[in-house]
Amino acid sequence: xxxxxxxxxxxxxxxxxxxxxxxxxxxxxxxxxxxxxxxxxxxxxxxxxxxxxxxxxxxxxxxxxxxxxxxxxxxxxxxxxxxxxxxxxxxxxxxxxxxxxxxxxxxxxxxxxxxxxxxxxxxxxxxxxxxxxxxxxxxxxxxxxxxxxxxxxxxxxxxxxxxxxxxxxxxxxxxxxxxxxxxxxxxxxxxxxxxxxxxxxxxxxxxxxxxxxxxxxxxxxxxxxxxxxxxxxxxxxxxxxxxxxxxxxxxxxxxxxxxxxxxxxxxxxxxxxxxxxxxxxxxxxxxxxxxxxxxxxxxxxxxxxxxxxxxxxxxxxxxxxxxxxxxxxxxxxxxxxxxxxxxxxxxxxxxxxxxxxxxxxxxxxxxxxxxxxxxxxxxxxxxxxxxxxxxxxxxxxxxxxxxxxxxxxxxxxxxxxxxxxxx
Numbered sequence: 001x002x003x004x005x006x007x008x009x010x011x012x013x014x015x016x017x018x019x020x021x022x023x024x025x026x027x028x029x030x031x032x033x034x035x036x037x038x039x040x041x042x043x044x045x046x047x048x049x050x051x052x053x054x055x056x057x058x059x060x061x062x063x064x065x066x067x068x069x070x071x072x073x074x075x076x077x078x079x080x081x082x083x084x085x086x087x088x089x090x091x092x093x094x095x096x097x098x099x100x101x102x103x104x105x106x107x108x109x110x111x112x113x114x115x116x117x118x119x120x121x122x123x124x125x126x127x128x129x130x131x132x133x134x135x136x137x138x139x140x141x142x143x144x145x146x147x148x149x150x151x152x153x154x155x156x157x158x159x160x161x162x163x164x165x166x167x168x169x170x171x172x173x174x175x176x177x178x179x180x181x182x183x184x185x186x187x188x189x190x191x192x193x194x195x196x197x198x199x200x201x202x203x204x205x206x207x208x209x210x211x212x213x214x215x216x217x218x219x220x221x222x223x224x225x226x227x228x229x230x231x232x233x234x235x236x237x238x239x240x241x242x243x244x245x246x247x248x249x250x251x252x253x254x255x256x257x258x259x260x261x262x263x264x265x266x267x268x269x270x271x272x273x274x275x276x277x278x279x280x281x282x283x284x285x286x287x288x289x290x291x292x293x294x295x296x297x298x299x300x301x302x303x304x305x306x307x308x309x310x311x312x313x314x315x316x317x318x319x320x321x322x323x324x325x326x327x328x329x330x331x332x333x334x335x336x337x338x339x340x341x342x343x344x345x346x347x348x349x350x351x352x353x354x355x356x357x358x359x360x361x362x363x364x365x366x367x368x369x370x371x372x373x374x375x376x377x378x379x380x381x382x383x384x385x386x387x388x389x390x391x392x393x394x395x396x397x398x399x400x401x402x403x404x405x406x407x408x409x410x411x412x413x414x415x416x417x418x419x420x421x422x423x
Contacts, residue, residue, distance in 0.1 A: 001088045003096050004044045006055060011042035014055045015077055016318065020110055023315050023322065024073035024153070025057050028223040033059050035219050038071075043096075045078065045089055054078035054089060060102065067401055068102045074153060075109030080131060087138055094139075094397055103398040103405060107140075108153050109390060116386035118376075120366030123385075131390050140393035147364035148372070151392040154361035158379035159387045162320070162350040162357050169350060170343070174381035177339060184340035186247065188239030189309075191344040194230035196221040202230050205311040205327035217313070220324075224315060231345060233310040233328070233337030237300040244296045248289040255282045310337035314345060320356035321349050342382065359384055 006014070008027035015025050023029055030040030038059040045054035056076040062068050078085055097105055111131055115123045136142050146155050162169060170178065194202065199221055203214045221228050258279045265271045299307070310328035314321050326338050346357050359379040363372045364386075370376065380386065396402045 001048070001053070001085075001092060002046050003092050004046055006042040006044045008042060010044070011055055011057065014044070014052055015057075018055075018077045020075070020077055020080075021318065022074045022110055023224070023227075023317060025055075025077055027057070028225075028227075029073065030057050030059070032216075032219055032223045036216070037061060043093075045076075045085075045092075053085070058105070060100075063103070063405065066101055067398075067405075068100065069405075070097055070102045070105040071152070072105065072107045075107040075111075080109060080111050080129075083134060086134070090138055090140075090395060094395060098397050103396070103401045105395040105397065106152070106392065107395065108151060108155075108392040111390045112387060113390045114388045116388060118366075118380040118386065120364070120386065129390075135390075135393050140395050143392040143394075145364075146391060149361065149363075153392075155389050155391045156362050156364040157387045157389070158359040158362045158376075158382070158384035160346065160357045160359065160382050160384040162346055162354050164350070166347045166350065169346060169383075172383040174377075174383070177378075177381035180336035180339040181343050184233075184336045186243055187335045188236040188241075188243055189335055189337050189340050190234045190236050190239075190306075191341050192232045192234055194232050194311075196228075196230075198230055198232070201232070201308065202311040202313065205329065206313075206325050207327075209327050210325060220313075227316045228324075229314050229316060231312045231314070231341050232308050233312075233341050235299070235303075235307045235309050235332060235335065235337075237296070237303050237306050241293075241296040241300045244289065244293050248286070248293050251282065251286050251289050255279075255286050258282055307332075309335065310341060312338065312341045312345070316349075320354045320358065321345060322358040323360045325360075339378075346382070357382075357384075362386065364388060 008030070012027050015021050018025075027040070027042065030042070034040055038061050041058045041060060043056050043058060044052050047053050054077055056072045059071045059073065060068050061071075076089060078089055080086065093105060111129070113129070113132070117123060132142060143151055170181075173181075196218075199218050200214065203217055206212075206217075207214075258275070262271060262275055262279060265275060307329075309332040310326065312326040313324040315324055323342075326341065328338050342357075342359070349357065359382065362376045362379050363370060365372075366376070394402075
């Protein structure tokens with residue numbers, strides 16, 4: 001086997017048809033990261049019959065004293081079941097990169113280690129590979145069994161299969177997720193698809209969620225074109241006011257009916273605890289709806305054209321959709337706009353033949369004291385599977401300089417910032 005340089009077009013043609021294809025292994029991502037201080041290279045792995053059997057985008061960045069590091073985002077595009085091929089690629093890459101003052105190469109292949117249920121229990125599956133110890137044995141330093149967000153790309157993702165009818169998909173959501181979607185609809189939330197001219201509006205909702213700047217997302221849109229989509233949740237204040245009026249009036253009618261029943265029962269001296277409790281509950285609900293009616297009236301008076309309250313960015317892939325990042329105005333978080341946005345996108349693309357919707361990162365810690373428990377429950381509540389990848393590995397080329405680099409923590413935070421896409 002030998003390593004050859006590919007043109008971006010040659011690389012994309014191979015990548016698009018590979019089983020481990022991801023948008024991180026595209027020339028579009030290479031172009032995006034070139035704006036972030038990385039030099040993209042496209043390598044192919046040719047066998048003795050001159051057939052392309054693997055490829056990789058490798059991003060190179062300068063560190064210090066002329067030394068550099070390399071990163072193959074989401075790993076080489078090869079057959080990881082072929083151990084001889086892995087050894088050959090590893091040895092060839094190690095010699096090839098050593099000539100260019102690169103001290104280590106980082107990979108994080110999207111090879112599944114386990115699939116789990118929402119409680120973290122391993123599901124019966126064929127994902128019992130020995131790749132982690134094998135890569136360690138042949139010279140890769142393993143980051144470890146990371147359960148949170150310590151790696152450049154997520155090790156734990158929530159991935160939903162979107163095959164089947166819309167009704168079936170919705171029925172399989174957790175009760176709490178279905179209720180939040182229904183509440184968003186009942187409060188007049190509408191989902192609108194934006195375009196690349198709306199990047200600045202979108203950025204206002206995600207600016208505080210990530211260190212990425214506005215220009216990064218502008219470049220993202222430029223590089224990925226129509227495959228980068230924006231969705232906005234709009235609070236239709238007129239619809240909200242009308243809907244909450246109906247909800248309030250319905251509860252008011254119910255409350256009056258309970259009062260009537262209590263009066264009738266009082267005449268017979270037969271007021272039950274059940275009737276009393278229903279009155280107390282209805283009074284509380286009515287007070288909440290009355291306050292919400294006042295809120296809706298004020299919002300409509302001040303914003304008759306409606307208010308954009310959340311934004312979501314996704315990448316459209318060959319077989320599915322990947323969530324890039326989302327954000328919302330915290331003032332309106334209890335209207336659950338991001339829940340409705342995800343459902344809108346899921347329903348839309350399931351009808352267009354998508355196979356999966358990747359909701360991005362979760363944690364691999366499932367105990368009640370997990371501070372990210374809400375994040376896990378929200379994403380897994382869409383009936384997504386817990387997909388645990390094998391994780392992150394460093395192929396060390398110059399051990400001495402590598403250890404100096406790690407000990408001094410030179411560029412450690414920069415490495416994470418440069419690539420981390422955990423949202």
